[in-house]
Amino acid sequence: MSFSDHADPLLAGLNEQQRTAVVSKSKALLIVAGAGSGKTRVLTHRIAHLIRQRIAWPSQILAITFTNKAAAEMRQRVGQLLGEGAESMWVSTFHSACVRILRKEAERFGYVSGFTIYDSADSRALLKRLIKESGAEAYNFTPAAVGNKISRLKNELKTASDYAATARVTDPREAVFVELFSAYEQELRRANAFDFDDLIAQTVYLFRAFPDVAAKYRARFRWVLIDEYQDTNHAQYALVRELTKATPADAIAALKTPLNPALLTPAGDLPGAALTVVGDSDQSIYAFRGADIRNIVDFESDFSDAEVVKLEQNYRSTQNILDAANAIIAENFDRQEKSLWTASGPGNKIVGFAGYSQHDEARFVAEEIERLHNDGVAYGQIAVFYRTNAQTRALEELLMRAAIPYRVLGGTKFYDRAEIKDAIAYLTSIVNPYDPISWSRLLSAPKRGIGAVTEAQIAVFAETNEISYHEAMLRCAEIGIGAKARNAVLSLAQTLKQATELAAPTAAAVKPRPVGEILEMILKETRYLETLRAKRDPQDEARAENLEELIAVAKEFDAANSGGTVIEFLTQVSLVAAVDELDDISGTVSLMTLHTAKGLEFPYVFLTGVEEGLLPHQMSLNEPGGVAEERRLMYVGVTRAEKQLYLTLASTRSQFGDIAATVPSRFLQDIPETLIDWRQTPDQIGHRCYAGGSLQTTGSGYGGGGSGGGSGYSAGQRRDAAAADRSQAAKWRERKQQLTASRLNGKQTKPISFGTPIAQNYNDITLEIGDRIEHETYGIGSVRLITGSGNKSVAHVSFEEHGEKKLLIRLAPIIKITGKD
């Protein structure tokens, strides 16, 4: 501690670089912050410093973080440093900030402030309809694929007409895609809805189309700070540029409300805001979402007077962990040289463990956690990471068996559950009765005798008369719907009307009711909870409980936001991220994907599934830069650990009941051997085991990818395996066949409920036209036609009592009685 600490308590305990970053007055500041280098601390202290020194008012600060959780934390920490005055700062994610701006300015460009935010499921539902309507199925378009492409384009700030201008119109597929894209844009607008990507892109368009709006926000936000800058995409980058641009004098003069003259230059211009970005290109892991690493790499050339501060001292991990992390990331060639170091000593070696199967791996994790816990480590200090959500199954199973309290972050999110989406659809529809997605969803939740036909009739009526779906329902007598359906529609319409009245009373003097109350009223009137409870299924009981939980969430919201509207509640709900759920981790082990883990730290970290095909993931291998990104992902995972890191893998991994041998991750080999203390090495359990005997059950042809020799394959089989390995598509085909085969085998060994003769011939008969067969339920019939081949052969059988049926020969419960008559 030097004596200058006394000059400014905000600088106390900071190192040289950190201080430089905190006090910098640069208009453009890049803080290159290695993992664990205290960047959150630097950011919060920088903001506090700006305010404390009267360089900025709190209201002039816009700080963008990656998650709402991080935002809340930052606001709280700044508040702590200052004692007060942090309320008027904007601290939020890109998405939340944009929603706030859009809600305020929506009317300017034909939207309503109560617009709906479509999540990816909503977008897909809309696209599905559009694909069907346009007949694009013929071109093999799937909602997911179209959605991804549209998302990519929107992240590049390309509209449908932009794209149409560059697309090869001669390609019919391209032409159809352009159609879909523009239909999608139109439908969103008509529904008064934005998708996730729109939130950013439309804000950029808003600023570009309405200079006075842009000027207003530029004048307000004089200090813009962006965290995790390496994960910004082009649209976000453009947004930052728009916000921090200088504004010419004539645009200022055009403003309705004049600006504080102190902000302007003598010539009357508004200079650009000061921009601080924090990031680490080694931790860029969202390229699949359009994140462009160049945003951070090119920062210095983007802003000619940029100052760069590098934070390389790590305060989080032991040297052993850092050495491993450095060794892993050093293999990425196009990076800026940076090496983390710590003063905290080598610490424990990394513990490695290779299990026989994912269960074995999970068992090790569970046992080790138990051991740690017995040694006095709190569960909340332990985290388990994995590459894919599917890996949670084995982990959860073993943790549960060991009675270890755990919590899965992300995964099947609360708000993704069907019953929750149903309830949310009601609220959404109340706020935005023009939104077809939520309306269509609530129609049959719960089932009330309104089917596809009735729905389509009402929808058409609403759309042709340009009225809301609610209004169309009220007027359903004009449509000519059957009496039974009509009653259901009318009663639902009444409920919606009542709810709308509660949420937004027509009389100005009446105050809106709290969200929890409205939700309860809807669930009561629609008898949704009642219907669920009436069923015997325990799953439905769980659903009812989830709804109760949602009501509790709504009431919590009401309590925390007095006078909070349904719109605000919905906004909050639609923008929650996985980590935002991480409020109380004190008593539980945390399970999460490597992506979710970014920005977090834990004393004890298990990084599981360190295998080829998983980390790096199979899917990344064909993508340009894919493996480099996977490497960064591994780096992120490793650097989350403070005290102790575990790296685990399994020599076989089964997905979908099909067991495959695995190969240790290439990243593992980059870590110096001396850093790892193997409890069980991959060699100990390696390929010998795989080659030993399990091959019979997994079948031939799937042994490629390095499992190599030593097996009982014939030369021909091995050649087959190699050939299959050569092409991805062939591999998939091969694998699918095995899957089918293994299922059939499984069935054969199980006791079969119907007559034994059928069981014996279950999956291995050949049929010809004219054969007579007996089916378990259809009885006797004769084969009229055979289509398809191999496993997929289908017999068209005409049954004596049930007419003609198509049966998959391998699967159908049939027995051949006689040959041709």
Add this chain to the structure above:
DNA sequence: CTTATGAGTCTTTTT
């Protein structure tokens, strides 16, 4: 119109 069943499809990461 709803529900049950069988077949077919897709498996990376997420604001």
Add this chain to the structure above:
DNA sequence: GACTCATAAG
């Protein structure tokens, strides 16, 4: 293996 989709039966 989980989920969706299409189809047939209730």
